[in-house]
Amino acid sequence: NAGVTQTPKFQVLKTGQSMTLQCAQDMNHEYMSWYRQDPGMGLRLIHYSVGAGITDQGEVPNGYNVSRSTTEDFPLRLLSAAPSQTSVYFCASALASGRPQYFGPGTRLLVL
Amino acid sequence: QQQVKQSPQSLIVQKGGISIINCAYENTAFDYFPWYQQFPGKGPALLIAIRPDVSEKKEGRFTISFNKSAKQFSLHIMDSQPGDSATYFCAAANFGNEKLTFGTGTRLTIIP
Numbered sequence: 240n241a242g243v244t245q246t247p248k249f250q251v252l253k254t255g256q257s258m259t260l261q262c263a264q265d266m267n268h269e270y271m272s273w274y275r276q277d278p279g280m281g282l283r284l285i286h287y288s289v290g291a292g293i294t295d296q297g298e299v300p301n302g303y304n305v306s307r308s309t310t311e312d313f314p315l316r317l318l319s320a321a322p323s324q325t326s327v328y329f330c331a332s333a334l335a336s337g338r339p340q341y342f343g344p345g346t347r348l349l350v351l
Numbered sequence: 352q353q354q355v356k357q358s359p360q361s362l363i364v365q366k367g368g369i370s371i372i373n374c375a376y377e378n379t380a381f382d383y384f385p386w387y388q389q390f391p392g393k394g395p396a397l398l399i400a401i402r403p404d405v406s407e408k409k410e411g412r413f414t415i416s417f418n419k420s421a422k423q424f425s426l427h428i429m430d431s432q433p434g435d436s437a438t439y440f441c442a443a444a445n446f447g448n449e450k451l452t453f454g455t456g457t458r459l460t461i462i463p
Contacts (some may be wrong), residue, residue, distance in 0.1 A: 243394075274453075276411075277457075279455055280361075280455060281355075281357075281440055281453035281454055281456055282395070282440065282451075282453040282454045283448055283453070284451065284452075287450070297450060298450075298452075323427065325441060329394050329395070337383070337446050339385070339396065339397045339400070341396075341397075342387075342394030342395045342396065343394050344392075345392075345393075345394050346392050
């Protein structure tokens with residue numbers, strides 16, 4: 240199993256550009272989530288999904304969209320990037336609610 | 352509003368010593384308290400977790416102590432080794448709820 244994979248590893252965007260951060264897992268996990276990590280602030284939940292077709296907002300959802308069309312994939316979309324979205328983004332998955340979450344290696348995003 | 356407060360921000364411990372990281376929470380509905388370990392350039396990895404029906408959980412050199420009345424929990428690393436040097440995050444959630452709330456992290460450095 241590859242576990243949780245994220246692409247790209249690093250991305251530079253200009254303000255106003257859009258992009259999609261990819262996340263995939265091959266463990267047949269129902270639950271997937273996106274976090275952002277900023278210095279001194281820990282990890283904050285952006286969006287999460289409890290299964291294909293079901294998504295919900297986390298603590299900091301503004302500026303981000305998600306969809307879950309398959310069990311394996313959970314992409315995060317930035318519609319119009321802002322410098323405040325410069326961060327490291329982590330995707331995580333779990334077998335089900337309440338089970339341990341496994342994190343991907345992260346995507347480092349710089350918005351100029 | 353920070354629901355999980357973590358201290359210290361950084362910690363230096365000699366090899367063989369005990370590393371202690373503390374967390375306090377506000378939301379009395381939290382009933383699942385995991386600790387994550389993160390190495391530079393990697394995603395967080397679940398280290399150990401506890402539920403409030405026990406006051407202590409030990410796995411190898413890692414122990415969680417939990418004080419429900421004080422709404423505090425701590426991670427103890429016995430016989431600390433240079434390989435333990437990493438950033439540690441405490442977190443809290445309602446068990447069965449997907450929304451992990453993280454502390455701000457502690458950078459642990461073990462010196463020879």
